[in-house]
Amino acid sequence: METEILLNQVNKFYGNKQALCDVNLHIEQGMFGLLGRNGAGKTTLMKVITTLLPASSGDIHVCGIPVKEERSVRSIIGYLPQDFSMYGNMTVYEAMDYLGVLSGLDKKTRKERIPELLRRVNLQNNKRTKVKAMSGGMKRRLGIAQAILHDPKVLIVDEPTAGLDPEERVRFRNLLSEIADDRIVILSTHIVGDIEATCEKIAIMDAGNIIFNGTVAELLEHADGKIYTATVSKIEIEDIKKRYLVTNMLRMPTEVTVRFVAGLEEEVFEGATSCTPNVEDAYMYLMHEKRGDR
Numbered sequence: 001m002e003t004e005i006l007l008n009q010v011n012k013f014y015g016n017k018q019a020l021c022d023v024n025l026h027i028e029q030g031m032f033g034l035l036g037r038n039g040a041g042k043t044t045l046m047k048v049i050t051t052l053l054p055a056s057s058g059d060i061h062v063c064g065i066p067v068k069e070e071r072s073v074r075s076i077i078g079y080l081p082q083d084f085s086m087y088g089n090m091t092v093y094e095a096m097d098y099l100g101v102l103s104g105l106d107k108k109t110r111k112e113r114i115p116e117l118l119r120r121v122n123l124q125n126n127k128r129t130k131v132k133a134m135s136g137g138m139k140r141r142l143g144i145a146q147a148i149l150h151d152p153k154v155l156i157v158d159e160p161t162a163g164l165d166p167e168e169r170v171r172f173r174n175l176l177s178e179i180a181d182d183r184i185v186i187l188s189t190h191i192v193g194d195i196e197a198t199c200e201k202i203a204i205m206d207a208g209n210i211i212f213n214g215t216v217a218e219l220l221e222h223a224d225g226k227i228y229t230a231t232v233s234k235i236e237i238e239d240i241k242k243r244y245l246v247t248n249m250l251r252m253p254t255e256v257t258v259r260f261v262a263g264l265e266e267e268v269f270e271g272a273t274s275c276t277p278n279v280e281d282a283y284m285y286l287m288h289e290k291r292g293d294r
């Protein structure tokens, strides 16, 4: 069974509202990042791949299986939705065992697999902890454990790091990278840092369209020569904000160091120097280029 997801000319309408516009994607084994602002269509895309929503038109194959074969596709996909919640009054082990029963795993398999998975997500010492007593990061890790309980070929995770503290965020990202060693992990987020740290291949969505599909290196290359930095006075900064798309500002007592996008139509002012783009700059440049955002 080929580990790949293919989307061909996929469209999705909610009434008159088009949430996906001619989406074409080829996703292979490893970590794949799906980036876009709120409302770009990421959740809709995740849902049509997981068979939770039917596409209005187009073809989707998950590891060679058409999404119309819902049961077969669901058996090879694990999904951690944005608004994941679990049975608060159960302990970690009870919740996993219950979900194992629902997934049709026999007792012997559950006994073997659940402790192994809890070890993997570093919750082996929390078997008896009540779900409602866990931190946000622990709940997300439990969410991952339940999503891979049936050993799926594909794991889809929607906005996973929102609300996590920096340490939990790093730990969670590392866990996803490990899981992606032998399967596809799709990470949907509007947080550029999550993608930068973990994904080699990414797609960027805007208003239902895929506006970029490639590697992080290619995204950075695309913005090469377009990002500038300057240290200016607090009065000058107001003018710069009107003229350019500012990607970062570091305020000091009397001056401001600013990073901004230029090199489309604008002339760059004296004292500004070109700098190497980071992923956030490159993302902002792409949005600016496609939509003229400021």
Ligand SMILES: Nc1ncnc2c1ncn2[C@@H]1O[C@H](COP(=O)(O)OP(=O)(O)OP(=O)(O)O)[C@@H](O)[C@H]1O
Pocket (backbone or CB within 6 Å): 014, 017, 018, 019, 036, 037, 038, 039, 040, 041, 042, 043, 044, 045, 190
């Ligand atoms: N059930 C629905 N009925 C009508 N419009 C919807 C429905 N679900 C989503 N939309 C619209 O479709 C577009 C894409 O929404 P979607 O939730 O897929 O975006 P998203 O990128 O996941 O955003 P977020 O990060 O906020 O969840 C948005 O304009 C949204 O308002």
